[in-house]
């Protein structure tokens with residue numbers, strides 16, 4: 001026993017390492033580090049930031065396939081030949097992105113998302129179950145680029161409450177359109193075969209056109225009667241995958257092989273850096289940029305739709321009355337569930353922070369963020385410690401809360417992709433306030449840095465290169481490292497050269513001057529007519 005415990009204990013370290021590997025691997029592979037190699041590293045390597053923010057993400061989504069309709073005959077004494085009583089297949093589940101305030105980045109997402117398959121119809125007119133929806137939560141500020149597939153469409157948050165069995169059927173007409181359709185469905189099935197055809201003009205969910213074959217077209221015309229999403233079909237001449245609906249084993253095999261096809265693409269997210277770059281270049285050509293943007297918590301977007309279920313023979317015989325000649329063939333065609341749509345997306349996060357900290361590498365931005373908020377970013381005395389953005393929340397006594405974004409350091413020429421380039425500036429594109437963090441000690445004690453006023457000039461010029469007019473938004477300067485010897489004189493010189501913008505002397509490491517800075521940020525947030533930087537007035 002004792003020996004067995006010892007063996008297990010000896011095995012523990014590798015097991016722990018294995019458990020940690022995926023997170024660091026994911027942070028490394030999937031993070032937002034797209035710029036060229038950092039210049040200022042000078043031989044030192046920054047530790048891998050496993051907790052860094054994942055702000056760019058590739059995703060492949062596939063709606064669940066519709067279930068097949070059932071072919072069944074109910075024999076009784078009154079009808080020896082049998083009455084068709086096969087139910088319709090259920091609709092496949094959708095893949096939905098939901099905007100949530102409690103999510104910060106894409107680190108919790110899966111690269112492949114697939115809606116559940118609709119259940120097959122059953123005898124006694126029982127319809128198949130609806131495939132389960134796959135819902136992925138994304139942060140506020142998610143921008144969606146479409147590489148392949150159909151345009152995503154907005155969906156209304158439907159109440160989870162199921163239909164009250166005691167609802168009077170006639171009252172359904174007064175409810176919203178989607179409810180109306182749902183209720184109509186229930187009614188249709190309640191009365192056995194009396195399916196109602198709902199006029200396509202009731203369609204309110206803005207579905208895009210979907211391609212389908214003749215059979216699908218025919219099929220879906222009737223499917224409208226019991227589903228609330230009604231695709232409008234635009235083309236009838238493309239290939240369709242037709243499944244055998246009678247042989248259960250074949251159907252299973254087919255679904256499995258399709259599954260493999262879908263999941264085997266996992267490798268596409270596991271490529272070498274070179275392949276990654278090639279792929280990026282190829283993708284860039286066909287990407288439809290910014291097809292949707294999620295800015296409000298609770299917003300839902302369907303990125304892949306579930307396929308419609310196939311028709312049961314009860315419905316086909318009743319509503320479509322196929323001629324004897326091609327009856328079997330037609331039933332087989334119509335009872336096949338339709339495949340779900342597929343899309344390939346790139347999700348990008350444009351954080352919606354209130355304050356953006358910009359500064360040269362090593363200016364002390366991360367230290368300042370940790371002094372202002374409870375965020376714990378990586379801090380070290382070499383450049384480019386921060387490789388991914390960090391966001392902290394600054395809360396005031398009256399519970400007013402301000403989000404502060406710390407982005408990797410900018411250097412002169414970042415617009416030519418030097419350092420980490422402009423890749424992270426999208427995170428401060430939407431901030432209300434910009435805080436320029438300047439290092440007062442950059443040239444002191446024999447350091448070969450840049451004086452604070454030149455740092456400011458470089459930062460302003462990089463921001464303007466990224467987006468014209470960006471520096472006109474409310475701004476303040478944080479003169480950091482005031483504790484260093486000679487920093488006071490630098491601060492006085494900075495005040496003399498840069499005017500018309502509030503300057504806060506701060507020692508982030510000792511949290512000196514931080515309370516005043518908090519007040520200054522609050523004033524800028526509240527101020528209705530604050531000023532940005534005007535270089536013409538200044539002597540930088």
Ligand SMILES: Nc1nc2c(ncn2[C@@H]2O[C@H](COP(=O)(O)OP(=O)(O)OP(=O)(O)O)[C@@H](O)[C@H]2O)c(=O)[nH]1
Nearest residue numbers: 362363364365366367381384385386409507508509
């Ligand atoms: N003396 C002094 N040192 C500071 C102060 N604030 C930060 N530092 C030091 O400056 C170095 C860089 O700090 P960081 O917060 O990592 O700087 P950063 O701007 O986030 O750097 P990057 O991640 O490269 O962009 C660290 O060694 C800090 O300890 C300060 O107020 N006084």
